[in-house]
Each structure stands twice: as structure tokens, then as C-alpha cells.
Amino acid sequence: MPLKIVYKPHTLHFRKEAGTSRGVLTQKTSWIIIVTDSEKPGVAGYGECGPLQGLSVDDVPDFEARLADVCGIFNELDLDVFPFNLGIILEQLIPENLPSVRAGIEMALLDIMNGGQRVLFKNAFSNNGEGILMNGLIWMGSYENMLAQVEEKLSLGFTTLKMKVGAIDFEQECRILEAIRQRFDKGTITLRVDANGAFTADNAKERLSLLSAFDLHSIEQPVKAGQHELMADLCASSPVPVALDEELIGITNYRDKFALLKKLAPPFIILKPTLLGGFTATSEWIEIANRLHIGWWITSALESNIGLNAIAQYAAKFNNPLPQGLGTGQLYTNNFDSPLTVENGHLYYKKEVAWTLPGHALAEPA
Template sequence: MSLKAVFSKHTLHFKFEAGTSRGVLTEKDSYFIKIFDTENPHVFGLGECAPLKGLSIDDRPDFELQLLSICEYFNTLDLEVFSWNLSIILDQVLDKSFPSIVFGFETAMLDLLNGGKRVIYDNGFHQNQRNLPINGLIWMGDKEFMLRQIDEKLAAGYTTIKMKVGAIDFEKECELLGYIRKHFSKDEITLRVDANGAFGFDTALEKLKRLSEYELHSIEQPIKQGNTEIMAELCQTSPLPIALDEELIGMKEYPEKYKLLKKIMPQYIILKPSLVGGFQQCREWIENANRLKIGWWMTSALESNVGLNAITQFAAEFANPLPQGLGTGQLYHNNIPSPLVIEKGFMTYQAEKPWDLSILNFLV
């Protein structure tokens, strides 16, 4: 008895040009990890490694070769996985320099431990006893495109809207926020914005003051990550709550997580397991945030339904009432069919809808 890992590459194609302050996305590569016991290969765990171009620390030209090397090394170790040794494997076998690979392996091993049925955490969400509130995401584009998205999300029943800012003219972005506030109060619709680090140091506070006029819930990453002193000052002086996102990338050890949060003291942090290194790392961030009374929520990093399913089940492990950023499963023409369904701003798990993994071509 020993575990074996193989992977399959699948390119996801967006239904539209998805604009961010870092550019426009039309497709995204994901690598799916399959882990199984050689004596029972038909039962397998499935995970997803999905680094984000230009953002993940493991976004590098040789990613696929590195993934192959990690799988080959993993396959030489004659491992078995149990609940008690999973954390040991994650710490001592996998390289933290590849957070999306750690996330993929962690998900696949948790799935295998639960019988290879895409059950990562067997909780109320998977059992269809609890639905998770999520925000509706408005992608960047021209004003008309963004306005159309806003209307669609409001018509679909979302009560929390998240809008990307920082790419088009700032005044036009304010007009869009004003359009929502003209029709819905903050008690009716919660508004979040995400700058992806687009604001300049000299104009950030001025823009935060302007945005606060629209009674926003928060802004994600107003300036580029790595500018700790300036970010700390903004968090102290901004009239608008600030959430750290990209700032968390690359922080691998528990003490440095606490040091960063204590230094900056944001109002919120946002956790993307593919970017921070999986659920074990997320738990460390959550524990540190709780110690400092900092709020948090989970966000997907444009994974397919495989990764999204895992993140949603993990989020359901906590009694966190905040809407999660988990509405990205509808982005792709060729996503993996799954039981995940969004209804009126809630992520639901409808077990009667089967998983269809036929588009994933594993070598074994």
C-alpha cells in the first residue's frame, strides 16, 4: 500500500474578457492532482493547483516541470495518509515555495481520507443543511459593461456586491458606485471594492475618503503589497475599512503572519488558499486575526469548481457570517460540472447534481 500522485493540465476559458488592474484575463491554466492508493486506484482524491499569473509566488515558467518533480518525489516515499499525519506530510514533504501545489495536494489527500467523493470537509454545507452567502463580483471594463454586470447581480438576488476599481477612470467608477447607492441603501446592498494595489501612495488616502462617501463595507488592497509602513498608516487614517489580500502572499511561518498583522492592523484579511498555501496556512492566518480582533473571509483565486468546492467546504467549517468571495465558478465555458449552485447570492451544494470529471485526462 502506497500513495501515488499524478496530474492533468486543463485550460479554463472565460466567458468574457475579465478585467483587473493587472490586465485582462481570457483563459487560465489549472493543474488537477489525483492521489490514490496503488492497491485501490479507482478511489482517488482530487485537488487543484491554480497559480495566478503575475501574482502567485509559484507563477514561474517551469511550474509544470516543478509539479512533475514534486509528484515523482512524492511517489518514491511509500506514503500512507491519515488524519494524524496529513500536517506532517504538508510540512515536511511539500515545498512551501509552491503554495498552489500544497493546496492541491492537501485538498486531494483530504478528499481521499473522506472516501474520494469530493468531500473535503463533511459539514453542513456539503450535507445541504447550510448555504453560504457570497458576494457578486463586478469585473472591470467600460462603464456600460460594468453597469450591465451590476444590474445582473442585483436582479439575481445578491445583497453584497464587490466591484473591481483602479483601471478605468476613477470618476466613472464613483459614478457606478453612486448608481447603486441611488437605488439601494447600505442596509439593502453591501458594497465592497477591490483595488488590487492600483492606487498610488500620494493619492490613496484622498481616494479612500472619496470612496467612503458611498458607505462601502471595505476596500481590498488599496496600494501594492510590501509597503508595510504606508499600509499601516492608511489603516489607521482611512475612513474606509481596509482588507489585506495580496499582502499575505509569501508569508510562510506563523510568527511572521502575526508580526505583519500586528504591524498593519487592518480591519479585515482575505484568504485565498491557492496563494497562501492551503487550509493549514489559512488556519494560522485565522488564528492570528482572531487574536488581534481582525475580521476575515475566504475568496477563490479563479479556480475551477474543484478548488472552489474545497474552499467553500473549508469556509463552512467556521461560524463566519460575512459573505465569502466564492462566486467565480460561473466564469468559464468549460468548468468541471459539479453540485455547486448559486441561488440568490448563496452558494449551495445540490448533491443530486453529479460531478463530471471526463474532461480531465490523467496519464494514469
């Protein structure tokens, strides 16, 4: 029963401009993957390849051509998939420098292996309606805009807020954090910040010292990736616990992963399966982090609800008590309708709500 892959790009449009230290986002393109089985009409597995502009290893001009090549080879081989050969297919068919392709095809294969019902991992989240605690994301913007976002997230029941820093005036960012702390102590509201590598060797320690006044849970990627001596120093000395994010991207070898975490010894790492090469690759990071007593949480990377659903179900496998970064499903005007629902700062999978997905015949097999 040979499987076939088709794909189609889908451009997601943001409801509001989303500001980061790398610029302002208004839209984001993903490639929707559909795997079908000729012997099971009407059954399909869905996945999503969602490279992030300026960040993903596979953010390249000929991305779609490379995706088409992978799908063409897959379709020529008359493959079937089982738990024992899934990893072999991903490793031997999809190059390491196409992490979002590995992630998207892995999602689709897991889906069709489990009956094509969008339940890739059976657990309390996907089966029993248990929620996943999340942080509420505050995008960069004007002082007034960011304060308004804070108020919105608090009104929606979020008890952990994650604020992007490093693009507007640093003093204004500190004023926003101060305004939150004047109203809520760290026992009531947990604060995370994400610098996306915006600090420099000259100002990082001073800024981390200033930020420590606000009882922050952590700071993601204070300086740009690849500065290992500087980052190791910051991980050891920062009064705000450091969480590595971009630092992990592009590292695929198990020994290299172990060496990096051993050398930098961060308090936390943040795991984005789409950027790391899928769930198999992400599980390696988790295994190493657990061995080295490093905390971690899982974050979506601006996927549509197709990718977000898969990532949330994967995250739920681990019963990690830390808030996860899965609150991106409501960002878009043209997302796919799904059972994913945000209530009181938690993500839920409401099985009674139907999916609205693109049809199987998105494109002719490559």
C-alpha cells in the same frame, strides 16, 4: 497501501473578458491533481493547483517541472495519509515557495482520506444543503459594461457586491457606485471594492476620502503590497475599512504572519488558500486574526469547480457570517460539472447533482 499522484494541466476559458488592474483575463490554467490508492480501485481524491499569473509566488516558467518533481518524490515514497501525518507530508515534501502545489495536493489527500467523494469537510454546507452567503463580483470594464454586471448580480439575488476599481477612469468608477447608492442604501446592498494595489502613496488618501461617500463595507488592498508604513497609516486613518489581500502572499512563517498583522492592524484580511499554501496555512492566518480581533473572509482565486468546492467546504467550517468570495464557478465555458449551484446570492452543494471529472489515468505518474 501506497498512494500515487498524477496530474494534468487544464486551461479554463472565460465566458467574458475579466478585467482587473493587472490586465484583462481570457483564460487561466490549473493543474488537476488525482491521488489514487492501489488497494482501492475506482477511488480517487481530486485537488487543483491553480497559480495566478503575476500574483502567485509559484507563477514561474518551470512550474510544471517543479510539480512533476514533487509528484515524483511522493510516488517514490509509498506514502499513506492520515490526519496525524497530513501536515508532515505537506511541510516536508512540498517547498514553501510552491503554495498552490501544497493547496492542490492537500485538497486531493483530504478527499481520498474521506472516501474520494469530493466531500473534504463534513458540515452543514456539504452534508445538509445549507448555503454560503457570497459577494457578487463586478469585473472592470467600460462604464456601461460594469453597470450591466451590477444589474445582472442584483437580478440574481446578491445583496453584497464587490467591484474592481483602479483600472478605468476613477470618476467613472465613483459614478457607478453613486448609481447603486442612489437606488439602494447600505442596509439593502453592501458594497465592497477591490483596488488590487492600484492606488499610490500620492492619491490613496484622497481616493479613500472620495469613496467614503458611498458607505462602503471595505476596500481590498488599496496600495501595492510591501509598503508597510504606508499601509499601516491607511489601515489606521482610512474612512473606508481596509482589507489586506496581496499583502499576505508569500508570508509562510507563523511569527512573520503575527508580526505583519500586529504592525498593520487591518480591520479585515482576505484569505485565498491557493495563494497562501492551502488550508493548514490559511488556518494559521485565521487563528492570528481572531487573536488580534481582525475580521476575515475566504475567497477563491479563479479555480475550477474542483478547487472552488474544496475552498467552499473549508469556509463553511467556520460559520463566518460575512459574505465570502466564492462566486467564480460560473466564469468558464469549460468548467467541470459539479453539485455547486448559485441561488439568491448563496452557494449551495446539491448532493443529487453528479460530478463530471477527468478520468484517473490523466498521465503516467511522474
